[in-house]
Amino acid sequence: MNTDRQPRVALAGMLHESNTFSSDPTDIEDFEGHGLAVGEEVLQEYSAAAHEVGGFIEGGKKHGFELIPILVGNATPGGTVTDRALDRVVGEMIERLQAAGPLDGLLLALHGAMVVESFPDGDAEVMRRLRAALGDELPMVVTHDAHANVAPVEIELSTALVIYKEIPHTDQRERGLQAADILAKILYQGAKPTQAIEKPPMVYNILWHNTNREPMLPLVQEARRLERDNPKILGVSVPPGYQYADVPQMGPSVVVVTDNDPELARSEAKRLAAMMYEHRKVMRLDLPDPAEAVRQAMASTEAPVVLVELGDNIGGGSAGDATFLLAELVKQKAQGWVVPIWDPAAVQEAARLGIGGTFDAEVGGKLDKLHGEPVRIRGTVKLLYDGKYVEPAVRHGGRRYQDQGLSAVIVVEGSDPEQPNLVLLDSERHPPFSLGQLTSAGIDAARQRILVVKAAVAFRAAYEPIAGRIIEVDTGGLTAVNPERFDYKLARTVLEPAG
Ligand SMILES: [Zn+2]
Numbered sequence: 001m002n003t004d005r006q007p008r009v010a011l012a013g014m015l016h017e018s019n020t021f022s023s024d025p026t027d028i029e030d031f032e033g034h035g036l037a038v039g040e041e042v043l044q045e046y047s048a049a050a051h052e053v054g055g056f057i058e059g060g061k062k063h064g065f066e067l068i069p070i071l072v073g074n075a076t077p078g079g080t081v082t083d084r085a086l087d088r089v090v091g092e093m094i095e096r097l098q099a100a101g102p103l104d105g106l107l108l109a110l111h112g113a114m115v116v117e118s119f120p121d122g123d124a125e126v127m128r129r130l131r132a133a134l135g136d137e138l139p140m141v142v143t144h145d146a147h148a149n150v151a152p153v154e155i156e157l158s159t160a161l162v163i164y165k166e167i168p169h170t171d172q173r174e175r176g177l178q179a180a181d182i183l184a185k186i187l188y189q190g191a192k193p194t195q196a197i198e199k200p201p202m203v204y205n206i207l208w209h210n211t212n213r214e215p216m217l218p219l220v221q222e223a224r225r226l227e228r229d230n231p232k233i234l235g236v237s238v239p240p241g242y243q244y245a246d247v248p249q250m251g252p253s254v255v256v257v258t259d260n261d262p263e264l265a266r267s268e269a270k271r272l273a274a275m276m277y278e279h280r281k282v283m284r285l286d287l288p289d290p291a292e293a294v295r296q297a298m299a300s301t302e303a304p305v306v307l308v309e310l311g312d313n314i315g316g317g318s319a320g321d322a323t324f325l326l327a328e329l330v331k332q333k334a335q336g337w338v339v340p341i342w343d344p345a346a347v348q349e350a351a352r353l354g355i356g357g358t359f360d361a362e363v364g365g366k367l368d369k370l371h372g373e374p375v376r377i378r379g380t381v382k383l384l385y386d387g388k389y390v391e392p393a394v395r396h397g398g399r400r401y402q403d404q405g406l407s408a409v410i411v412v413e414g415s416d417p418e419q420p421n422l423v424l425l426d427s428e429r430h431p432p433f434s435l436g437q438l439t440s441a442g443i444d445a446a447r448q449r450i451l452v453v454k455a456a457v458a459f460r461a462a463y464e465p466i467a468g469r470i471i472e473v474d475t476g477g478l479t480a481v482n483p484e485r486f487d488y489k490l491a492r493t494v495l496e497p498a499g
Pocket of ligand 1: 146
């Protein structure tokens with residue numbers, strides 16, 4: 001390019017992680033408002049953020065780009081995105097890009113696991129529309145989340161693809177910077193990215209996604225080593241993917257970007273994919289079902305036992321009203337348990353009865369058919385409160401002022417007064433990232449025998465210090481970790497046997 005002037009680089013993004021098993025579609029309203037930044041708002045919102053768009057901005061300044069903020073749309077993980085939402089967000093993105101005048105490059109943040117009604121490869125569709133509007137020649141460096149299910153066509157649509165390396169995602173800004181660095185190499189040094197993708201035929205189960213541990217850790221270290229040691233390599237990504245999407249590209253990927261060396265890209269992608277495929281051997285899904293988990297908890301001498309209801313991970317977008325463990329605790333007549341259930345109607349019933357009232361109603365299992373049957377609970381309304389509390393410590397999600405909405409505690413009939421059986425009913429879906437959820441409701445978690453959490457990993461910061469033992473339970477629900485619990489039709493590699 002002509003280097004007498006600053007390169008004009010546009011910033012854009014549309015980010016959504018779509019759970020195709022959810023019956024609740026993600027529509028334009030879920031992107032609008034707080035989740036949609038346009039024009040200058042993009043700079044205001046993201047400049048200081050630990051987000052890839054923040055990295056684009058920092059990198060763009062470092063490399064002397066003239067940055068043109070276009071639009072970044074964000075929606076909370078949820079069901080498949082509607083065609084209408086895609087048309088509106090990408091339509092506005094394209095309008096603004098076309099109004100921006102001649103461009104030398106585009107930095108584009110996409111999640112990588114977006115599924116749209118008519119487009120199983122939603123992120124590829126965004127790129128196709130941008131290519132149709134802006135042409136095939138414009139350098140377009142794209143970022144993805146490590147939960148991306150990368151469609152192979154993306155390496156043809158993008159000029160270079162850079163994907164978070166870390167789970168939990170602590171390198172988002174770093175990846176945005178890397179994308180800006182690659183664009184600078186293209187614009188100033190004439191770099192010509194060539195990309196290769198490999199998709200090992202496996203499900204990389206979410207239970208093994210922590211990149212600070214084996215088996216992901218050495219793979220991520222190898223990706224970093226290649227980027228550091230080989231100047232021909234511009235990027236190496238090893239995303240494990242997102243298993244809650246029934247799409248052909250579901251599963252892990254290896255993406256290698258080189259400077260004009262397709263053979264190197266291919267050979268390194270193949271080598272890392274083989275490393276990843278070997279991980280199957282340690283991924284044995286050997287978790288107890290609810291009946292067995294409750295038996296183990298009742299027999300445990302270490303208390304409290306935390307039962308992790310993996311299929312109802314609220315932070316992962318699940319309902320919060322699964323009853324699999326609750327039903328089993330009742331059935332096996334366990335003592336000293338606490339189960340939080342999201343059930344606004346049951347809270348209203350408790351409020352109608354008032355403190356001391358005799359509660360006799362079905363709780364949970366009401367949102368859909370995936371989270372178990374409602375369970376009839378008889379007992380006494382012990383407490384009603386507004387559900388607000390403060391969490392002063394550093395916890396996942398970073399929130400201080402917490403709110404689980406109007407809440408009620410029911411002491412279940414037949415409880416031991418020393419260690420009662422308690423159902424905590426709340427009106428807002430509230431992930432168990434803080435013990436304050438229980439203490440604010442007058443529940444002394446450390447004195448109970450069994451605590452149910454609806455989570456996967458993030459609860460640990462709060463619960464590990466008091467837990468005698470933690471048992472992860474293979475339960476059904478929108479976030480079930482066992483792929484056999486889902487009826488996959490499009491995903492090709494789901495039931496590949498391990499090892
Ligand atoms: Zn992610």
